[in-house]
Amino acid sequence: MTAYVVRRIGLLVLSLAVASVVVFALLRLLPGDVATTIAGTQASPAQIAAIRADLGLDRSLPAQYLSWIGGVLRGDFGHSQLNGTTVSAELNRKLQVTLPLAAGAMVVALALAIPLGTWAATRRRTVAGGALNALSQLGIAIPSLWLALLLVWLFAVQLSWLPAQGFPVDGWDRRGAAIRSLVLPWLALGLTEGAVLLRFVRSAVLGVLDSDFLRTARATGLTRSQALLRHGFRNAAVPVVSILGLQSAALLVGAVVIEQVFTLPGVGSMLVTDIGNRDLVKVQGEMLILVGAVLMLGCTVDIAHRIIDPRIGSTV
Amino acid sequence: MTFLNSSRTHRVPVTLAALAVLFTAACGTGADTGAPAALQTTQAATPPDDQLDTDATVNVRLTLEPTSLDTFGTSGAALDQLLLDNVYQGLVSIDTDAGDKIVPALASSWEQSPDGLAYTFHLVPNAKFHDGSPLTAADAVWSLQQQIAPGSKSIKAAGFTSIADVSAPDPATVRIAVKQRDTLLLWNLTQRGGIVYRQGTDFAGLGGAENGSGPFTLAQWNRGSSITLARNDSYRGVKPKVAKVIFTYIKDANSANNAQVTGQTDIQVQADPTLLQPFTGNDKFTVLRGTTTDKFTLAFNGTRAPFTNPDVRHAIRQAIDRQGAIDAYGSGVAIGSNVPPQDPWYEDLTGIDSYNPDNARKLLATAGFANGLPLTLDVPNIYPTAITDLLVSDLKKVGITLTVRQVEFQTWLSKVYTNKDFQLSLVDHAEARDLDNYTKPGYYFGYDNAQVQQWYTQARTAASDADRDVLLKNVARQISQDAAADWLFLVQSTTVLRHGVYGVPQAETSNRYNLSALAVGKQR
Numbered sequence: 001m002t003a004y005v006v007r008r009i010g011l012l013v014l015s016l017a018v019a020s021v022v023v024f025a026l027l028r029l030l031p032g033d034v035a036t037t038i039a040g041t042q043a044s045p046a047q048i049a050a051i052r053a054d055l056g057l058d059r060s061l062p063a064q065y066l067s068w069i070g071g072v073l074r075g076d077f078g079h080s081q082l083n084g085t086t087v088s089a090e091l092n093r094k095l096q097v098t099l100p101l102a103a104g105a106m107v108v109a110l111a112l113a114i115p116l117g118t119w120a121a122t123r124r125r126t127v128a129g130g131a132l133n134a135l136s137q138l139g140i141a142i143p144s145l146w147l148a149l150l151l152v153w154l155f156a157v158q159l160s161w162l163p164a165q166g167f168p169v170d171g172w173d174r175r176g177a178a179i180r181s182l183v184l185p186w187l188a189l190g191l192t193e194g195a196v197l198l199r200f201v202r203s204a205v206l207g208v209l210d211s212d213f214l215r216t217a218r219a220t221g222l223t224r225s226q227a228l229l230r231h232g233f234r235n236a237a238v239p240v241v242s243i244l245g246l247q248s249a250a251l252l253v254g255a256v257v258i259e260q261v262f263t264l265p266g267v268g269s270m271l272v273t274d275i276g277n278r279d280l281v282k283v284q285g286e287m288l289i290l291v292g293a294v295l296m297l298g299c300t301v302d303i304a305h306r307i308i309d310p311r312i313g314s315t316v
Numbered sequence: 317m318t319f320l321n322s323s324r325t326h327r328v329p330v331t332l333a334a335l336a337v338l339f340t341a342a343c344g345t346g347a348d349t350g351a352p353a354a355l356q357t358t359q360a361a362t363p364p365d366d367q368l369d370t371d372a373t374v375n376v377r378l379t380l381e382p383t384s385l386d387t388f389g390t391s392g393a394a395l396d397q398l399l400l401d402n403v404y405q406g407l408v409s410i411d412t413d414a415g416d417k418i419v420p421a422l423a424s425s426w427e428q429s430p431d432g433l434a435y436t437f438h439l440v441p442n443a444k445f446h447d448g449s450p451l452t453a454a455d456a457v458w459s460l461q462q463q464i465a466p467g468s469k470s471i472k473a474a475g476f477t478s479i480a481d482v483s484a485p486d487p488a489t490v491r492i493a494v495k496q497r498d499t500l501l502l503w504n505l506t507q508r509g510g511i512v513y514r515q516g517t518d519f520a521g522l523g524g525a526e527n528g529s530g531p532f533t534l535a536q537w538n539r540g541s542s543i544t545l546a547r548n549d550s551y552r553g554v555k556p557k558v559a560k561v562i563f564t565y566i567k568d569a570n571s572a573n574n575a576q577v578t579g580q581t582d583i584q585v586q587a588d589p590t591l592l593q594p595f596t597g598n599d600k601f602t603v604l605r606g607t608t609t610d611k612f613t614l615a616f617n618g619t620r621a622p623f624t625n626p627d628v629r630h631a632i633r634q635a636i637d638r639q640g641a642i643d644a645y646g647s648g649v650a651i652g653s654n655v656p657p658q659d660p661w662y663e664d665l666t667g668i669d670s671y672n673p674d675n676a677r678k679l680l681a682t683a684g685f686a687n688g689l690p691l692t693l694d695v696p697n698i699y700p701t702a703i704t705d706l707l708v709s710d711l712k713k714v715g716i717t718l719t720v721r722q723v724e725f726q727t728w729l730s731k732v733y734t735n736k737d738f739q740l741s742l743v744d745h746a747e748a749r750d751l752d753n754y755t756k757p758g759y760y761f762g763y764d765n766a767q768v769q770q771w772y773t774q775a776r777t778a779a780s781d782a783d784r785d786v787l788l789k790n791v792a793r794q795i796s797q798d799a800a801a802d803w804l805f806l807v808q809s810t811t812v813l814r815h816g817v818y819g820v821p822q823a824e825t826s827n828r829y830n831l832s833a834l835a836v837g838k839q840r
Contacts, residue, residue, distance in 0.1 A: 030726070030727075031726065031727045031730040031731060032726035032727060032729050032730035032734075033730075036726065036729045036730065036733075036734065037383060037391075037726065037729075038383075038384075038389065038390050038391065039391055039471060040391025040392060040471065041391070041729070041733060041747075042391060042471055042472070042474070042747065043391065043471045044474065047469065047471070047473075050467070050469065051389075051469075080523075082383040082384045082390070082523070083383065083384035083385070083386075083523035083524050083539075084520075084523040084524060085523075085524065085539065090539065093539075094540065149570070152571075152574055156574060156578050157574055157577055157578060160578060163578070163580060164571065164574035164575055164577075164578045164580060165566065165571045165574060165575050165580065166541070166564060166566075166575065166580060167541060169536065169538060169541075169542055169544060169562060171538075260567075260568065261568065261571065262571070263541065263564070263565075263566045263567075263568070263571055263575075264541075265538060265539070265540035265541035266540075269540055270539075270540050273381075273540060276724065276725070276726065277383050277726075278726050279383075
C-alpha cells in the first residue's frame, strides 16, 4: 500500500512537471506579448524594447521558464506583468464566483437528473417515459448560452424577478444579492447539465432493474420501489459517481461561456481577458494551479479507491 | 499619380450635412441631422441643486476595462476614459462637448510669450493630491521632467520633445520654455502626458492605485467587473453632484441592453447602434448621439505590390460605398480623410475618391488587374462583421476577391502593426489628432510623402494656429488624394441614459468621460 501511494504521488509530481512545460510552451506560441499591450500603438520601438527588457521578455525561453518554475517551487506563482496583482490572490477572488457557480449548477443538475432519471427508467415502456427521454435529448442539444438568453429575457427583462447580469460590487458581503445574481446562471448551466446526467441515471437504473439481486430482493417480499431504494440505488450510483467527476470538470469549463453571458467575474472570464492581454506569466500560474488541483483530485480519488476497495488492482 | 475628384454638384449636399453635424456637435442645439426623432444630440437641462440627490450612486456601463491604472507607462483609451479629468488632472483640459475647446484645469489661466517660446501657467489655489499633500508648481515641473527625461518610459513622451526647460518661479507658477514654436503643445498638455503627479511618484506603484488631484478618488477595483469612483470631499473646486460612480465593464451588447432596460445601469456608454429598439420611442430613456475620434481605417500596405500602384489604392477607395458601411455599423459620418469635424483643420474631403465602381474597374484594368485581383484583409475580431461583409461584396463588384482574416487584437498588433505582414488591414484608429501617423514612413501602412512630412513639421512650428490649420488641411487633403488609406467613416457615439440622470458626457466618450456635471434627480 505504501509503495502504491509513493508511486502514485511520484506520478503526480511528474505529471505536474510535464504540465508546467506544456502550459508554458503552448502560451509562447501565441503571437504578440505583454509589452505591446503596455505600449499600445503609440510607443516607439525603442520604448517597446525597453519594456521587454524590464520584464525579462528578452531572455531565452528556457531562462524564462526556469525563473518562473523556480518561483513556483518557492511557493510564488508569479504576478501580473500589467498591474502587479499576484496569481494566488486573483485566483482566490475569482474562485469565489466560479466555485459556487459550478457547485450550484451541479446541485440543480442532480436535483433534476436523479428523480427524473429514475422515473424515466421505471416507466421505460410508457409514453411518458419515452417523452421524458426525448425531452432530455432536446435538453442536451440546447446550448446553455441560448438557454441563458431565454432565462434572462423571461425572469429579468419581462418579470424583473432576478438581475439580468453581473455580480454585486461587494461580492459575498451582500449574500442575498450574490445568490440572486447566481440563480439564472445556475439554471442555465444546471438544466443542460441535468439533461446529460438524466440519461446516465436512467441507464444506470435500467441496468439495476434487470439485475438478479433486485429480483431476489423482490422475491423476499419487497415492492419494486422498496427494492430499488434499499438495494438498487447504491449499485446504480457507482457509474453515475464516476461520470459526476468528469462532468464536474466539464462544468467548470462550460462556465466560461456562462460567465461571459452574465458578466460574472469568474475564473473563465479572467483567463480569457488575461490571454487577450498576453499577461502570460499570470495565465501560466493560474493554469498550473488549476491543472494541479485536478491532478491532485484524481490522485486522491485513486488512493481512496484503493483504501475502500482492495479488489482494485495496482495498475498505475 | 492620378488624382480623382467627383463632380462638384455631388459635394454640396455632403458639405451641408457635414456642417449640420459640426454645428450640432459644437453648439449642442439639437438641430435635426436626419436621424430618427428618438436619437438626440441634446439632453434635459440639469435641475437646480436642491432637486438633486447628492448621495446618489450612478451605474455606468463601459466596454473595455483598463489593464492597469498606470497612466504614465501603460497605453489604452480605457485608462484615459476612466481617469482623465475625474481622478487625474493636468494644467489644462479639453471640453469634448464644446468642440474640444482647451479649458482650465489645474491652471486657472496661462499666457504665451509673443515669440511663442515661453508659456506661463498660473495654478489654482488650494489644489491637493488625494493623499492630502498640497499640489504646487514643483509637482508640475517634476511631472513634465519625467516626460522629457532621456529614455522616458512615458508612452506620451513624443508629444513633449519641443520642451527645452520647465521651471517654477514660485509655488503657483509653472513656466515652460520651448526650443521652437509648438502649436500642438497645449493640446498635448490636455492629454495623459500633461497629468500632474506628486513629486517623486513611483510609477511602478500606480498599477492598481492612484494619487491624483481630481474631483473623484478610486474607491474600489474589482478586476474583471467594475471600478468604483467616489466623490473627493476635499476637492478644491466645485464638488461632484453624485457620491459614487460605479463603472461596470460589460462587453456583450445584449447583456448591456438588458442591464440598462432592467435598471442595473443608469447610463449605457458605447451602446450598439443597431440594437436600440428597447430605447427608441420609450420615454424612460434618452438616446444621445455625439462625435468621436474613432476613424475606421482601411489601410493598404503601401510598401508592397500591388499597393505601390496608386491606381489600385484609388480603385479600392472608389469601390467602397461608405454610406453602406455607415448603415452596416449603425451610426457614423463620412469624413474623407483622417480628420474628424471637431478638429480646427477639418474640411469636407468626402468628394475625393467618392463611390464610383465603374471608374474603379477602369483603374484596376489600367493597373493590369482586368481579370481580377485576390487580396487578404486582416481585421481584429472585435468589430462587427457587417462592415467586412460589405467590403467583400463591394470589392467583388469591381473584380477584387477579398479574403477576410479575423484575428485577435494582439495578433493584429503583432502581425500587422509590428511586423507589417499584411495586404489590407481594417482597424479603428481611436486616437485624437493622430495625423502624424501619416508622417512616419516606418508606420505600419508605410505611407511616405516628403511634402506631407514637411507640411506637418511646419504646422507644428507655425506662427499662429491659423497658419497651422492651413498646413494641416494640406496634409489631410494630400493623404486623401494619395489614397494613403481609406477612412470608411467616423463613428458616432451612442449613449443611452434613463430619465432623471443629467449632465452625461456625450462626445468622444471612449477617450474621456468627465463626470463633473453628472447629476441625479431626487425622485428615482
